[in-house]
Amino acid sequence: MSKVLMSGNEAAARGAYEAGVRFAASYPGTPATEVLENVATYDGVRAQWTVNEKVALEETIGAAVAGARALASMKHVGMNVAADPLFTASYIGVKGGLVIINADDPGMHSSQNEQDNRHYARAAKLLMLEPADSAETKEFVRLAFDLSEEYDTPVIVRMTTRISHSKGLVEPGERTEKEVEGFKRDIPKYVMLPGYARGRHVVVEERMKKLSELCDRSELNRVIPGDRFLGIISSGAAFQYALEAAPRASFLKLGIVNPIPKDMISQFAAYVENLVIIEELDPIIEEQVRAMGLRVFGKDLGFPLCGELSPEAVWNILNLRFPNMARPRQEVTIQPGRYKDLPPRPPVLCPGCSHRIVLSILKKFKVNVMGDIGCYTLAAQSPLNAMDSCVCMGASVGMAFGIEKVTGKGKTVAALGDSTFIHGGITGLIDIVYNKGATLVMILDNCTTAMTGRQDHPATGKTLQGEPTIALDLEKLARGIGIRDAHTINPLEFDRLEQTIKSCLESDEPSVIVAKRPCVLIPGQEELPAYKIDQELCNQCAACIRLGCPAIMQLGKDKKKEFFIDEFYCQGCGLCQRVCKFDAIGVKQ
Amino acid sequence: MYSHLPINVLIAGVGGQGNLIVSRLLAAVAMKNRVGVVIGETKGASQRGGPVTSHIRFSQHPLGPLIPHKMAHIIIGFEPLETLRASRRYSNEETTVLFNPAPVVPMLVAQGLQQYPKLEDISLELGSMNQCVHLIEATQLASKAGDPILLNVVMLGALCGLSLLSFEREQFVETIVNGVPEKYRELNRLAFEAGYEQGCARMP
Numbered sequence: 010m011s012k013v014l015m016s017g018n019e020a021a022a023r024g025a026y027e028a029g030v031r032f033a034a035s036y037p038g039t040p041a042t043e044v045l046e047n048v049a050t051y052d053g054v055r056a057q058w059t060v061n062e063k064v065a066l067e068e069t070i071g072a073a074v075a076g077a078r079a080l081a082s083m084k085h086v087g088m089n090v091a092a093d094p095l096f097t098a099s100y101i102g103v104k105g106g107l108v109i110i111n112a113d114d115p116g117m118h119s120s121q122n123e124q125d126n127r128h129y130a131r132a133a134k135l136l137m138l139e140p141a142d143s144a145e146t147k148e149f150v151r152l153a154f155d156l157s158e159e160y161d162t163p164v165i166v167r168m169t170t171r172i173s174h175s176k177g178l179v180e181p182g183e184r185t186e187k188e189v190e191g192f193k194r195d196i197p198k199y200v201m202l203p204g205y206a207r208g209r210h211v212v213v214e215e216r217m218k219k220l221s222e223l224c225d226r227s228e229l230n231r232v233i234p235g236d237r238f239l240g241i242i243s244s245g246a247a248f249q250y251a252l253e254a255a256p257r258a259s260f261l262k263l264g265i266v267n268p269i270p271k272d273m274i275s276q277f278a279a280y281v282e283n284l285v286i287i288e289e290l291d292p293i294i295e296e297q298v299r300a301m302g303l304r305v306f307g308k309d310l311g312f313p314l315c316g317e318l319s320p321e322a323v324w325n326i327l328n329l330r331f332p333n334m335a336r337p338r339q340e341v342t343i344q345p346g347r348y349k350d351l352p353p354r355p356p357v358l359c360p361g362c363s364h365r366i367v368l369s370i371l372k373k374f375k376v377n378v379m380g381d382i383g384c385y386t387l388a389a390q391s392p393l394n395a396m397d398s399c400v401c402m403g404a405s406v407g408m409a410f411g412i413e414k415v416t417g418k419g420k421t422v423a424a425l426g427d428s429t430f431i432h433g434g435i436t437g438l439i440d441i442v443y444n445k446g447a448t449l450v451m452i453l454d455n456c457t458t459a460m461t462g463r464q465d466h467p468a469t470g471k472t473l474q475g476e477p478t479i480a481l482d483l484e485k486l487a488r489g490i491g492i493r494d495a496h497t498i499n500p501l502e503f504d505r506l507e508q509t510i511k512s513c514l515e516s517d518e519p520s521v522i523v524a525k526r527p528c529v530l531i532p533g534q535e536e537l538p539a540y541k542i543d544q545e546l547c548n549q550c551a552a553c554i555r556l557g558c559p560a561i562m563q564l565g566k567d568k569k570k571e572f573f574i575d576e577f578y579c580q581g582c583g584l585c586q587r588v589c590k591f592d593a594i595g596v597k598q
Numbered sequence: 599m600y601s602h603l604p605i606n607v608l609i610a611g612v613g614g615q616g617n618l619i620v621s622r623l624l625a626a627v628a629m630k631n632r633v634g635v636v637i638g639e640t641k642g643a644s645q646r647g648g649p650v651t652s653h654i655r656f657s658q659h660p661l662g663p664l665i666p667h668k669m670a671h672i673i674i675g676f677e678p679l680e681t682l683r684a685s686r687r688y689s690n691e692e693t694t695v696l697f698n699p700a701p702v703v704p705m706l707v708a709q710g711l712q713q714y715p716k717l718e719d720i721s722l723e724l725g726s727m728n729q730c731v732h733l734i735e736a737t738q739l740a741s742k743a744g745d746p747i748l749l750n751v752v753m754l755g756a757l758c759g760l761s762l763l764s765f766e767r768e769q770f771v772e773t774i775v776n777g778v779p780e781k782y783r784e785l786n787r788l789a790f791e792a793g794y795e796q797g798c799a800r801m802p
Contacts, residue, residue, distance in 0.1 A: 012629070014622070014625050014626070014629065014635065014637070118640075118641070142636070142660060142663075144660075171638065171663060171664070174638075174639050174641070175636065175637060175638045175639065175663035176621075176625070176636065176637040176663075177635075177636045177637075177660075177663070178629075178634060178635065178636075246662065246663070249660075249661070249662030249663070250662050250664075252662070253661060253662050253666065254666075319664065319666075319667075320662060320664050320665075320666035320667075321666050321667040324666060338666075338668070338669075341668045341689075341690045341691065346682075346715075346719055346720075346722060346723030346726070347715070347716075347719045347723075348713075348715045348719065351679060351682060351683050351686075351715065352679065352704050352706050352707050352712040352713070352714065353704065353706070354612065354647070354648055354649045354679075354680075354704040354705075355648065355704075355705065356613075356647055356648040357647050357705050359647075392709060554708075554709050554710070557705065557709075559647060559705060559708065561708070562703060562708040562709075563708065563709060563710035566710065570710060
């Protein structure tokens with residue numbers, strides 16, 4: 010087959026397909042989302058969105074012990090949710106290959122932290138591969154399934170945003186079908202009672218020894234001999250940057266980042282005069298190499314602990330320390346023009362987004378809004394400033410209740426999306442009921458998982474493949490767990506929404522308001538007429554501007570300023586009309 | 599014409615302007631010429647109106663997906679402010695810039711809190727940093743061709759018209775025609791032609 014341009018995520022999916030994967034499960038999360046979306050397009054693979062990463066991993070562990078090759082994919086913070094099954098999956102092993110695609114997000118392009126998940130591989134004693142481009146990704150994922158079965162262990166393939174979202178040429182291969190043997194009882198292997206688990210821990214440690222030996226002879230780790238003055242150990246995107254910055258240097262390119270190939274590293278260290286380790290985020294390889302007693306440069310040269318590495322950061326540091334090894338680069342001095350700082354362009358809530366409606370109405374009550382993970386977190390930015398926290402999926406619920414416990418009721422609410430609520434908010438809500446709370450939980454239900462590109466979830470009534478399924482009713486769920494004060498309201502019913510929030514805040518009982526209206530980006534919705542500002546009535550109070558709607562703009566300055574609504578962008582939600590005290594805003598005639 | 603590999607092409611725009619499509623089409627043209635290609639994207643939460651840059655690197659040997667600072671040969675700007683932002687980072691005195699002068703106003707500017715740079719200042723600064731700057735009325739031409747959204751295809755046409763790369767015009771046309779659904783083909787072809795003509799007219 011001829012080569013095809015694929016993103017890292019597409020290549021990971023292709024690799025899994027070629028390896029004969031039968032089952033794949035995931036929860037959407039940037040930058041990993043497209044792995045499952047792509048694996049779902051192949052025949053012979055059952056793929057599904059699950060409620061969260063923990064469930065996804067548990068399902069794939071099940072599929073694997075039944076003898077099928079299975080794939081779980083998640084973003085780095087998803088691994089935190091899946092960590093509980095992960096650590097014990099390491100003990101019970103697999104039967105069919107189990108591969109976990111883990112996508113870290115150095116630079117936090119779309120995440121709340123930039124944890125380095127190589128720590129998980131070390132902590133859970135698992136083999137971790139790290140590809141440096143799309144072609145390697147496909148090969149590594151394919152190979153990961155073989156290694157998983159050979160060593161009876163789950164295998165993690167670590168991606169980063171840069172690898173997941175970059176595209177390179179990949180040569181597709183044929184699929185190898187693997188029969189599913191079915192689950193066979195093996196109590197000492199699969200039932201982790203302490204008595205059995207003690208035995209399995211020994212197995213895990215022996216397996217790590219064997220994996221270390223594999224590591225030292227694997228072709229996934231390769232030496233690229235060059236000038237002996239400088240030897241660089243690196244992996245993933247950092248390797249690409251280093252190779253471009255210092256092409257004459259010697260390299261030890263790691264494809265396996267846990268365990269590390271100690272013999273190979275010792276030999277490489279003996280071969281070169283200066284040994285440098287270039288890795289994104291934490292000094293994980295560096296610390297291990299230092300522990301081997303080798304003299305090595307790493308973060309001490311200035312490679313950052315924070316943020317994503319870049320080609321120029323790597324070049325700058327190498328050029329400073331090893332100028333004869335860095336590729337020459339002409340210095341370009343730039344004279345900035347009249348504008349020293351250019352206006353930034355942060356992402357914003359879409360025009361007509363219901364999150365803006367709910368959160369701006371909530372603002373009137375001067376309550377603390379414990380927020381969560383989703384588009385609505387953007388409302389924390391100026392000018393809305395309508396969200397007070399964002400920690401992890403579902404944290405809004407527990408945090409709001411915690412604040413209530415120590416400061417009293419009616420002052421704090423939780424606000425989280427529909428998908429986020431199902432992912433991680435339900436258990437917190439049960440706890441509010443159980444522990445006699447009076448918290449108001451606002452579910453900002455836009456009928457999709459919007460931030461990651463509109464994936465279906467249990468309350469949308471559709472599977473990944475678009476097939477109809479039983480739709481979870483969020484209000485009924487709330488009632489079912491003991492919330493008596495539960496409502497479903499279309500946020501366009503501004504007054505009803507405001508009155509209901511008021512009564513819920515005054516109540517001594519816990520309450521749930523499902524503010525339900527589909528995301529404006531879901532195609533095929535009713536088009537509402539655009540609004541317009543009557544310049545004669547406009548008092549220029551800027552109340553409309555403070556909604557942070559991209560359709561509302563201010564032209565000119567001071568006395569010459571003028572507000573207007575761009576009818577091309579306006580989605581007709583009418584929120585600006587509601588906040589205008591001068592009746593200057595109405596539907597365009 | 600840039601003919602010595604590797605060649606670095608940077609596309610700067612705003613979420614929704616169609617960077618991804620253009621980088622995919624350019625890659626397809628390169629592959630027809632048996633030129634290797636790698637594409638990097640920096641986008642973040644671009645779906646919500648953030649900046650997007652696509653790094654397209656033509657090379658016969660594997661390269662990292664990001665163009666190092668000051669090493670772009672060609673910058674294609676879909677939006678003036680983003681063109682300037684990208685040029686400050688990636689231009690050198692041999693860079694050619696083509697840009698669409700239609701602004702997409704960022705939130706802080708829309709709220710009157712910050713100023714959008716004047717177009718003539720943007721042009722001036724771009725001119726001082728680059729070898730050559732071509733203003734392509736892409737949004738306007740795309741509207742004339744039938745839909746302003748096709749500004750990206752107009753820009754691709756202009757790139758081809760300017761003969762900055764050694765790929766043949768027919769290969770571009772063929773790739774675009776095969777790369778889009780049938781009902782949009784004619785529209786895309788018109789947009790490409792409009793850009794191509796303007797590109798040819800701007801040839802030094």
